[in-house]
Amino acid sequence: MLELTEGQRERMYELQALADEAEGGDPEARKRLRLAVRESAPEVVARCADTARSYRGLLAETASGGNQLVKEAILERSRLMAGELAGENPTGLETLLADRVASLWVLTELQEALAATAYVPATAGKVSPSYRLQMARLQESANRRYLQAIKTLAQVQRLRGPGRLQVNIGGQHVNVS
16 A cells, blocks of 8 residues: 655654654643644654554454464565455545454454354364354355455446456466556
């Protein structure tokens, strides 16, 4: 996704410092923070409000089982996925939907992993049928939402017209306008 400039990163640090002051109980800091956010560049505001990134981080932490390599690989794969799905010059809606698909991919993978633990020999006899049923429902719900997000993104991109046609020539993806 979008990389921030050095100035934008500095602004984020300033905003975080104000947020820390506000959380620390400074009554004026909240007003200063609100004003500072309003005066910030749209890219800074978007990055500060990027809940999809935070959400994926929490899910990746759980799915990785504490393995930092796995966690970072999940985060990077989901970031790349969101960028690839959004395509070149995405609209705001396409960006939001691509982030949603990437986040739901992480959730779906996590649900698959959690459901699989019920079949590990060490836990197989300790997992109740009601737990397995609940896990299957959660897994099904996550998968249904994931597929719906993919479908919605595809519909939005289709509405945008044929300018997004991608052709595979000799193993290379080429965008054709």
